[in-house]
Amino acid sequence: MLTPPVDMLKHAKERVYTPTLAYAVRRRDPELIRPAAHTPRETKRLSDIDNQEDLRTHVSLALFYRGAGGQNGVDPAGLIRRALGEALVPYYPLAGRLREVEGQKLVVDCNGEGVLFVEADGDVRLVELEAVGLRPPFPCWDQLLFDVEGSSGVIDCPLLHIQVTRLLCGSFVFALRFNHVICDGIGIAQFMNAIAELTRGLPSPTIAPVWSRELLNARDPPMPSFTHREFDLLLQQPPPAGDMVIRSFTFGASDLDAIKKSLPPLLRDTATTFEALATFLGRARAAALELPPGGNAPLMIIVNIRGVAGTNLPAVGYYGNACVPSTVLVDPAVLLGGSLGDAVALVRRAKATVTSEYARSIIDEMVLLGRRFLCPASMFVLSDARHLGFARVDFGWGEPVYAGPADTAFGVSSFITGKDRDGDGTVVVPVVLPWMAMDRFATEVERLLNPVKPQLF
Known part of the structure; x- marks a missing residue:
């Protein structure tokens, strides 16, 4: 996160x-x-x-x-x-x-x-x-x-x-x-x-x-073994001017089905909800911000490395920060005009890239570069909060009606477990954008889902 x-x-x-x-x-x-x-x-x-x-x-x-x-x-x-x-x-x-x-x-x-x-x-x-x-x-x-x-x-x-x-x-x-x-x-x-x-x-x-925080320290000396191109973006593109607005988009089963049906047959049945929805939202955001062709519309995927072979981190128990980013760098023109399936394949590849050596490499890179922010304006950081454990927190009154982030920030969205009025499961995604871009984002989401429309709050 x-x-x-x-x-x-x-x-x-x-x-x-x-x-x-x-x-x-x-x-x-x-x-x-x-x-x-x-x-x-x-x-x-x-x-x-x-x-x-x-x-x-x-x-x-x-x-x-x-x-x-x-x-x-x-x-x-x-x-x-x-x-x-x-x-x-x-x-x-x-x-x-x-x-x-x-x-x-x-x-x-x-x-x-x-x-x-x-x-x-x-x-x-x-x-x-x-x-x-x-x-x-x-x-x-x-x-x-x-x-x-x-x-x-x-x-x-x-x-x-x-x-x-x-x-x-x-x-x-x-x-x-x-x-x-x-x-x-x-x-x-x-x-x-x-x-x-x-x-x-x-x-x-x-x-x-x-x-056991020492398990996630850089090597001495640091020796990055991957090319982490996302760091090339750090000093580019300040946040867009103007007031920001936060708005949550709710995707029900029919919405998610509509997104997956737009994928090629081989991906339609194998793409996870996160892979399909992350790519879908990345496309809508690139359109909303009117990102120019020839640049980058990076999608940063946050991946948990607990239990990953070679890290020595236990699968449960470690409560420090144990997630690393893996970034898909894609031209906005490709994201907007290309196949959604191609973009889903890139997101899947980014997730699969995160091995113990990749994690070591990016930690080494972070230390070599010094403390810097990883959020240029064009970057969209996506994490899946549905399986973190919030929904299981039962103080004796049963599971919560809602459990998850209370807000978010520009460039960052989490997938949160929700329920519709019939009690069926949904995915809630809070998004922060400039005021006018938010209107374009909502319109783009509706257009991409047509004729199925998500509930907007």
């Missing part, structure tokens, strides 16, 4: 397609939750992947729970607060603070200062939120995850900020913001599931946390 620099995020939040729904949220004073038992006082070094400039930012997640059928008479905020302190014992680095050392690298001071926790009550019912669509941008999101003063920095700030908001109907919202330096989507989902297991009465989390 890569995120653009913070200065690119400022404009992306100025203007949003927020559904019409206003309500009040009453919050108690924020508190710091410390580990419930003694933890080691030490300094832990982060990996060279953790130390990317792209990750020095915060990511927000939203999980909505239906009150009916839960733990009758139990306050979710109090239950989660207690379990949070217990979970921080094995995950004690999350209760620490980041410090900067030589070479501007970050380390974790495991001082047990704690994570930020806010208890709140909202004057709204879940059915009202569902009526406007449970997908980004959420109405009054800044109230469901209030930005406590001094909490959103990188150095010497809480690494996690959690707010539990009870709703009028007995449902509740679990909102979390985490510093991307300390873990990726899989890592934070692992921690959230650890909290959830403790709220359900398990004596300890079923997955033991693994630190």
Whole structure:
């Protein structure tokens, strides 16, 4: 999960397609939750992947729970607060603070200062939120995850900020913001599931946390063995001018079928939903931004390397950043005028490129180049959040109605599991674009899907 620099995020939040729904949220004073038992006082070094400039930012997640059928008479905020302190014992680095050392690298001071926790009550019912669509941008999101003063920095700030908001109907919202330096989507989902297991009465989390950040350091000396052409784009193309807008597109089974039917027969039955939809959205975005022919419309695919042979990373347990990018460089003219199947084949090849040696090579390249951003304006970063573990986080009220990112930024989109009004599975994709480009993007999506149209929120 890569995120653009913070200065690119400022404009992306100025203007949003927020559904019409206003309500009040009453919050108690924020508190710091410390580990419930003694933890080691030490300094832990982060990996060279953790130390990317792209990750020095915060990511927000939203999980909505239906009150009916839960733990009758139990306050979710109090239950989660207690379990949070217990979970921080094995995950004690999350209760620490980041410090900067030589070479501007970050380390974790495991001082047990704690994570930020806010208890709140909202004057709204879940059915009202569902009526406007449970997908980004959420109405009054800044109230469901209030930005406590001094909490959103990188150095010497809480690494996690959690707010539990009870709703009028007995449902509740679990909102979390985490510093991307300390873990990726899989890592934070692992921690959230650890909290959830403790709220359900398990004596300890079923997955033991693994630190082992040294496994993802560059070689000494760094020796890139692949040509990472995406780094040639780093200093090109600033973000487009103008206000940004965030809008979620929902793709149902019929939409996905329509996309796959446009592929050649050999790919039609073998292309994954991610491969087909990523390529489809990349084409629509290139058209929306009116990218000139002869340039590049790169699609950056984020690939998890846990369990990949040769990395020595376990398939489960490691909660640091363990994803690397693989980029498809394609001329906008080819993407727009060529076969969608050819582009799908390129995305598939990019995924297959990620071996342990490729991962080592790109880590070496990152260290040689120094801390740089990987998000030129033409690049579209795509990650699949559907299988990270958010949808399994059960605090005792069942699985969440919605679980995934609460927002996104220009140039970055995630695929999120959703449900339509009939309860059937969908794929929700939040997109950020300049205002006028968003209108073109929506039109292009409709045109490419014709006659099937996605729901727009």
